[in-house]
Amino acid sequence: MSRQARVPAPPLATPRGIGIHDQVLFALVLAAAVATLISGFVALAPNRLVSGVPASLWISAGAAFTAAIIVTALLLLAVSMSPQHPAALAAAALLAGAWLLLTVAALGYAARTLIVDAPPAARVSAGPAFWVVAVCAALAFVNALQRLRAGLVLMTAAVAALCGGIILFAITGAFDALSIVREYAARRMLFGAALVRHVALVAGSVGPALLVGFPLGIAAARKPRLQGPLFAVLNLLQTVPSIALFGLLIVPLSALAAALPRLAAIGVGGIGPAPAIIALVLYALLPIVRNTVTGLAGVAPAVIDAARGMGLTRAQIFRRVELPLSLPILVAGLRIVTVQTIGLAVVAALIGAGGLGTFVFEGLGQYALDLVLLGALPAIGLALAADFVLHMLSALLPGARRG
Amino acid sequence: MSGRAWFATPLLWVGLLFAALLLRMDLLRPVFRWAFPETTPLIYDRASFLELFVAHLTLVAVAGFGAAAVGVALAIFVTRPAGGQFRTMVGTLAAVGQTFPPVAVLAVAVPAIGFGARPTVIALFVYGLLPIIENAVAGLEGVPHDVREAADGVGLSSRQRLFAVELPLAAPVILAGIRVSVTIAIGTATIGSTVGALTLGTPIFDGLVANKLPFVIEGAVLVALFAILTDMLFARLDHWLRRRRGL
Numbered sequence: 001m002s003r004q005a006r007v008p009a010p011p012l013a014t015p016r017g018i019g020i021h022d023q024v025l026f027a028l029v030l031a032a033a034v035a036t037l038i039s040g041f042v043a044l045a046p047n048r049l050v051s052g053v054p055a056s057l058w059i060s061a062g063a064a065f066t067a068a069i070i071v072t073a074l075l076l077l078a079v080s081m082s083p084q085h086p087a088a089l090a091a092a093a094l095l096a097g098a099w100l101l102l103t104v105a106a107l108g109y110a111a112r113t114l115i116v117d118a119p120p121a122a123r124v125s126a127g128p129a130f131w132v133v134a135v136c137a138a139l140a141f142v143n144a145l146q147r148l149r150a151g152l153v154l155m156t157a158a159v160a161a162l163c164g165g166i167i168l169f170a171i172t173g174a175f176d177a178l179s180i181v182r183e184y185a186a187r188r189m190l191f192g193a194a195l196v197r198h199v200a201l202v203a204g205s206v207g208p209a210l211l212v213g214f215p216l217g218i219a220a221a222r223k224p225r226l227q228g229p230l231f232a233v234l235n236l237l238q239t240v241p242s243i244a245l246f247g248l249l250i251v252p253l254s255a256l257a258a259a260l261p262r263l264a265a266i267g268v269g270g271i272g273p274a275p276a277i278i279a280l281v282l283y284a285l286l287p288i289v290r291n292t293v294t295g296l297a298g299v300a301p302a303v304i305d306a307a308r309g310m311g312l313t314r315a316q317i318f319r320r321v322e323l324p325l326s327l328p329i330l331v332a333g334l335r336i337v338t339v340q341t342i343g344l345a346v347v348a349a350l351i352g353a354g355g356l357g358t359f360v361f362e363g364l365g366q367y368a369l370d371l372v373l374l375g376a377l378p379a380i381g382l383a384l385a386a387d388f389v390l391h392m393l394s395a396l397l398p399g400a401r402r403g
Numbered sequence: 404m405s406g407r408a409w410f411a412t413p414l415l416w417v418g419l420l421f422a423a424l425l426l427r428m429d430l431l432r433p434v435f436r437w438a439f440p441e442t443t444p445l446i447y448d449r450a451s452f453l454e455l456f457v458a459h460l461t462l463v464a465v466a467g468f469g470a471a472a473v474g475v476a477l478a479i480f481v482t483r484p485a486g487g488q489f490r491t492m493v494g495t496l497a498a499v500g501q502t503f504p505p506v507a508v509l510a511v512a513v514p515a516i517g518f519g520a521r522p523t524v525i526a527l528f529v530y531g532l533l534p535i536i537e538n539a540v541a542g543l544e545g546v547p548h549d550v551r552e553a554a555d556g557v558g559l560s561s562r563q564r565l566f567a568v569e570l571p572l573a574a575p576v577i578l579a580g581i582r583v584s585v586t587i588a589i590g591t592a593t594i595g596s597t598v599g600a601l602t603l604g605t606p607i608f609d610g611l612v613a614n615k616l617p618f619v620i621e622g623a624v625l626v627a628l629f630a631i632l633t634d635m636l637f638a639r640l641d642h643w644l645r646r647r648r649g650l
Contacts, residue, residue: 023488128515139492146491239634240627241590247607247623251616270616343504347594350611360510364597369513376507387502 024143025080025092029073032136040127042110047121048179048368054127060110069106069133072099076140086148093144093158100137101165103130108174115177123179125370152395159388179370180377187374191359195378198355201345205277206338209284214330216285217292227293234286242279242347249275250351276353280344284337291333295326328394335390342383346375356382414635421628425452428621435617447606447618452625459602459629462520462592466527467585473528474535474584475577479565482543490540497537505530505591513598523595530591531584538580542573575644582637589630603629 020026040054041061058066072095079092111124118124141162145155175181184191220226237245254270257263268274299322307317349357359375362368424431428446435445480486481493505526512526546569554564570577593604603626610618 024492027489139496142495143492146495235634236631239586239630241593241604241630243590243593243604243607244623244626244630247611247619248627250619254616339502343506346504346506350597350608357506360506361597364510364513367518372510372513376504376510379507380503383502383504384499387499 020081021084022080025076025140028136028140029077032133035132036129039129041129042124043127044114045123048123052125057129060114061106065106065109069102072102089144089148093141096137096140096144097162100134100141103133103137104166105169105174108169111177124177125179180373183370183374194354194356194358198345201276201348201353201355202341205280205341206284209281209288213285213288214292217289220289221293221296234289237282238286242344243350245279246275246351249278271352273353275351276348280341283344284341287333287336291329295329296322299325328397331390331394335387338386339383342379342386346379414639417628417632417635421632424625425456428452439617442615442617445617447621455601455603455605459592462524462600463585463588466524466531466588469528470531470535470584471581474532475539478536478539478543482540493536497533500533505587506594509591509594518599520600522598523592523600527588527591531588534583535580539577542576543569546572575641578641578644586630586634589633593626
């Protein structure tokens with residue numbers, strides 16, 4: 001997987017005059033329009049266990065929000081058909097941001113107004129049209145920033161401003177009538193505990209995996225003969241589906257706990273965090289070892305020769321030359337592993353390890369789909385946040401190549 | 404594989420072991436009885452393992468072929484002049500999409516589509532597109548500039564150049580993307596049992612719920628062998644492709 005591949009900036013359309021200059025923006029607005037016309041913006045259900053009746057944007061969110069969203073979309077359409085001056089691109093970014101915030105605010109408003117006339121058990125959740133419009137708006141925002149060739153600082157500031165806006169809505173209670181927020185309100189304590197447990201599972205797996213994987217990677221980089229068998233084993237482990245590995249670890253661990261009561265006393269057993277963490281560590285090893293080997297192998301031999309010529313010892317060469325030069329690739333490995341582990345830890349809930357997966361599988365079991373989302377959406381958010389932060393970190397490293 | 408007889412390959416042995424366990428798991432009953440004397444039944448009996456495997460394979464194959472066809476077509480589109488504007492957005496989508504946990508994608512597909520095999524296939528398809536697009540774009544863009552110019556020089560049309568030059572050269576990279584995609588699909592389909600799809604993961608979940616460890620082991624071993632066997636087949640395919648290209 002070449003996840004760390006840098007995406008080049010899109011070519012600016014050169015022709016002038018009327019025409020579709022930004023095909024991407026045009027397509028995004030069109031997709032959002034089609035979704036709004038053919039599917040529900042929200043769904044109203046009599047209780048939390050049945051699927052709701054869809055309601056369109058104009059019926060659920062009122063005339064003001066509908067008009068504002070349509071006008072913003074039309075303005076974006078106009079921008080996509082005008083020549084791509086920097087001013088037009090900046091306008092596209094601002095409009096797309098406004099489009100996203102308006103859509104999110106409209107969702108909260110629709111939920112608040114629909115719930116007023118509904119029986120107490122009724123639930124309002126986001127419909128397909130909301131998700132499509134929100135995703136299209138977010139993509140239009142990113143597209144505009146990429147076309148502006150926004151640097152690291154601008155990109156971060158823009159994303160932070162948008163997230164800040166949505167968090168502000170949430171704090172002021174704009175989403176309180178939404179079904180997923182009510183699932184959250186009913187489990188405030190449990191949610192906090194699950195989130196903490198999830199992060200603990202990830203940290204508790206990535207940490208040990210680094211402690212094992214990094215030295216293994218260094219050894220493999222020094223002795224290329226090791227690489228064949230080592231990667232064969234790690235690849236094999238990576239191939240085995242997570243739930244199968246969790247299942248296979250139950251047996252030896254419960255046997256171990258039965259044989260050594262002292263281990264059982266500290267929580268080691270066939271079910272629970274112990275098999276989960278062991279499996280997560282095993283999965284994390286491949287990316288860490290692979291990136292360590294790639295990073296160290298990428299240091300030019302001439303640089304090492306020069307360092308040796310300056311009289312540096314082997315340990316000094318490693319610390320002052322090889323490590324800093326390979327750091328961007330090592331951090332990329334850490335990013336891949338963290339994102340992967342956040343996802344796999346969801347599955348670990350099936351063997352009683354806790355975490356956000358608890359809500360996902362509990363929700364699937366009860367057919368309570370907003371409970372599923374209460375687990376799945378934070379897991380996605382956590383993965384995106386980890387990816388973003390570690391991307392920024394590797395871009396800020398002194399040795400990072402400017403993309 | 405030159406110098407080694409075909410019957411000495413791990414592929415064959417893993418394949419035979421998988422087939423044997425799939426068809427005659429009941430032969431291991433004495434082993435399970437020794438290890439779990441209190442559990443009955445010892446062998447999963449709500450569906451035959453063969454039936455579960457065929458259902459699992461169907462899910463993965465439908466989603467995998469679909470994702471490969473659509474993913475490669477999309478990659479071709481964004482690497483042609485007509486689709487060039489979409490190149491960056493598609494690359495961003497593929498990269499960001501892969502940070503989504505596959506389980507979360509599967510779980511989110513359920514409210515939109517419902518329970519059963521359908522949401523599983525659709526989630527597998529959508530998620531499976533991402534590594535295929537990413538690799539196919541990288542493969543097509545990795546074709547050296549002078550090779551492309553040479554193809555134009557000998558008078559190939561752009562369509563001929565695509566099919567006779569670019570796609571064959573990019574084939575190993577594209578295949579690597581399909582391999583990642585299918586590996587993820589096998590694992591995610593296993594979890595599809597929790598949304599009502601029938602797969603080799605079904606015994607694992609039934610076993611976890613009913614606290615019957617033998618079911619868990621049977622399902623887990625078969626799923627693991629299925630995934631490993633598939634990966635070995637891809638390795639063989641990759642070997643063949645590269646040899647044909649004389650690499």
